[in-house]
Amino acid sequence: MTFKMVVFDWDGTILDSTGAITRAIRHACTEAGLPDPGAEIASYVIGLGLTDALRHAAPGASEQQVAKLVDSYRQHYLSNDHELELFSGVVPLLKALNDLGVICTVATGKSRQGLNRAMAHSNTAPYFMSSRCADECHSKPHPQMLFELLAEFDLEPEHALMVGDTTHDLNMAQAAGVKAVSVQTGAHPPHLLNQVPHYKSFLSINEMSPWLIDHIQQARSV
Template sequence: MHTRNFDLIAFDWDGTLFDSTKIIVRCIQAAVRDVGGTVPTDKAAGYVIGLGLMQALAHAAPDVPPEKYPELGARYRYHYMTHQSDIILFEGVLPLLDSLKARGHWLAVATGKSRRGLDEALQSAELKGIFDASRTADETAGKPDPRMLHELMEEFGVPPDRVLMIGDTTHDLQMALNASCPSVGVSYGAHEPDDFAALAPRHVAHSVRELHDWLLANA
């Protein structure tokens, strides 16, 4: 039987389990399709993320004439509002969660999302019953305040050294540090992993597969 090093594993949501980038890519593609342009590839649509909206759309859809830009922007906003709550998990997340669950870990979400936003996401049939608890920024203190983790520790009766926080931002890792909990960073989300070093994570995973392997060996 596997000996657990951590009883409770808490995950950030956006950028750690949930791939927000894919929603933006899909919405750009749908908007271009709506106005009759050549639909950009995933790579081309992803490249423009971070630019101003109209600059991004113009770059992603070079064959759409400027007079259609207002319509293009409106269609992008429509699709984004329609799909912003879609469940788009990083590939490999469900097997990872299933493996941890099978080994007897308690699983939680500690997120900056609202309770409504997280609950809508967790309505997915694939995620029902996976998480044992969750905390959101609008119902307790936001990151990097340690209150989310303190509340989870109290709920499960788990000391700090038996809780592992996993996240893609310095806010996640600082929260863990503030709560005296170990942490693991992931480099495929929002923040550059070079910024993690000062926050002393146990590991920085560069893919969900690497995170999965590390957790099976160390959690």
């Protein structure tokens, strides 16, 4: 069955932002007088809602400290987020999917304000028909984001494909009954991604694009 909707994660999948997010989390923790979680833990939590991510990165933090971590993280990340770039091949893929009439959407751990800002900086908003953010839904891996996007377009789970770079994306897709593919460009390395059963894994969007377009075209010709 052909995919009528492709749901993209944002950070590490669409935008090359993993390094910037990791650094911002680590800086926020040390500024608050909390232990530096290190690059591995700081990158692992990417994709979760910001508050959940910071709670995982700083497990001993009080609620008051978490609130300060959120503010500090935003100051660090927003100071240079306008310099971040889309991964190679993202825009050509979105254009090709739009031309095929495929619904492109986003399910992200970013806030609504953060996603709107990122889309504005990258000039990508016109390619997406809808999106869900962590301050509107349960954080990944809860399937609410996917359930709402499916309902919005009156689609069954088998009509959608999730594209993400973390196990949070893959577990969300699994919980929603949606097929998923991973790209190895973000927060979770292949050995972690492979711990969650999913359809296929690709080195990058560029590697995935011809497969996805061909898959959709072949399914329509049957």
